[in-house]
Amino acid sequence: MGHIKLTNVTKSFGAVDVLHDINLEIKDGEFVVFVGPSGCGKSTLLRTIAGLEKPTGGELAIDGKVVNTVPAADRGLAMVFQSYALYPHMSVRQNLAFGLENTRMPKDEIAARIAEAARMLEIEPYLDRRPGQLSGGQRQRVAIGRAIVRRPVAFLLDEPLSNLDAELRGSTRAELAALHARLSATMIYVTHDQVEAMTLADRIVVLRAGRIEQVGTPLELYNRPANRFVAGFIGSPHMNFLEGTVEAVPSQKAIATLAGGHRLELPIGADIETGSRITLGVRPQHIALGAGDNSIPAKVRLVEALGSETVLHADVAGQKVLVVAPGQYDLSPGADIDLSLSAAPIHLFNERGLRLERAV
Numbered sequence: 001m002g003h004i005k006l007t008n009v010t011k012s013f014g015a016v017d018v019l020h021d022i023n024l025e026i027k028d029g030e031f032v033v034f035v036g037p038s039g040c041g042k043s044t045l046l047r048t049i050a051g052l053e054k055p056t057g058g059e060l061a062i063d064g065k066v067v068n069t070v071p072a073a074d075r076g077l078a079m080v081f082q083s084y085a086l087y088p089h090m091s092v093r094q095n096l097a098f099g100l101e102n103t104r105m106p107k108d109e110i111a112a113r114i115a116e117a118a119r120m121l122e123i124e125p126y127l128d129r130r131p132g133q134l135s136g137g138q139r140q141r142v143a144i145g146r147a148i149v150r151r152p153v154a155f156l157l158d159e160p161l162s163n164l165d166a167e168l169r170g171s172t173r174a175e176l177a178a179l180h181a182r183l184s185a186t187m188i189y190v191t192h193d194q195v196e197a198m199t200l201a202d203r204i205v206v207l208r209a210g211r212i213e214q215v216g217t218p219l220e221l222y223n224r225p226a227n228r229f230v231a232g233f234i235g236s237p238h239m240n241f242l243e244g245t246v247e248a249v250p251s252q253k254a255i256a257t258l259a260g261g262h263r264l265e266l267p268i269g270a271d272i273e274t275g276s277r278i279t280l281g282v283r284p285q286h287i288a289l290g291a292g293d294n295s296i297p298a299k300v301r302l303v304e305a306l307g308s309e310t311v312l313h314a315d316v317a318g319q320k321v322l323v324v325a326p327g328q329y330d331l332s333p334g335a336d337i338d339l340s341l342s343a344a345p346i347h348l349f350n351e352r353g354l355r356l357e358r359a360v
Helices: 042-050 092-102 107-121 136-148 166-183 194-200 218-223 228-233
Strands: 004-013 016-026 031-035 057-062 077-080 154-158 186-191 203-208 211-216 240-248 254-258 263-266 277-282 295-305 309-316 319-326 336-340 347-349
Touching: 004 042, 016 042, 016 211, 031 042, 031 194, 042 077, 042 154, 042 186, 077 136, 092 107, 092 136, 107 136, 107 166, 136 166, 166 194, 186 194, 194 218, 203 218, 203 228, 211 218, 211 228, 228 277, 228 347, 240 319, 254 277, 309 336
Parallel strands: 031 186, 031 203, 077 154, 154 186
Antiparallel strands: 004 016, 004 057, 203 211, 240 254, 240 277, 254 263, 277 347, 295 309, 295 336, 309 319
């Protein structure tokens, strides 16, 4: 079992409040990713679950048992750190066995668990090597293997891929996803990389300044962000934002005027008034090139030709807009273009940055 529940959990370091009323339930076997900018409290939240930090307030329960005062070693959790934390003077086999030997587990059981983990992680050829003789990806697999042999209630992973290069990070990310599918174990993963969050998570917890902004599946957060912060954080490249004012509100639509006087027709519900300030959010991949019913003029500032796609940095009346267009375009900085939003899913936010529901 690996059911974890946090109720009104807070954490302070002296006069500094780091976590504010965290309410979260993680189901048995779920892969949950904590994501957010640096300093948002995601690692502190993970360490609080692990027992490395004691909550200032609230209740933390694992499989129905409150563990606020239970030491980290007795919570049945296994943590994988960013720095690997392997013993350099021990072989891989000895690193895997060390924690089990301290529990006085029989040697044949230790050997069986090491063999199983080594086969699962494909590190069998390296069992007699020391960490210094391994690559970064191999050392990370050993660190994960050390957690696997303990057969914990849940795995806690604190930015385990951040020390790897881009190519190795991608392949190790795929290995982690496959491992979770094989183990069906609860995993809590901390990262600042929203691509890792999108590709690994069953659910993502987006944190900002010690508070949960939104919890949902990757596509829920991508398609229906609760506020402007989540909309800008989830998705790569990040969402474009255009400021505007509601000029009129006909039936189930709104006419908005953007900076520069450009007018757009937006499908939106009745919870908006004429004169309201709004923010339009549109993802770079959803903007088409060419004039249309809902198009705005722009000026190209930079062209990144990537072969299969072209990334355009454009200016719309002083507001920066990024466009990711499939294919190749013969455009140069300074060119005038039209950006069509007629087929784009447009996200709307009010002055407080909260999502406005669309009519359709």
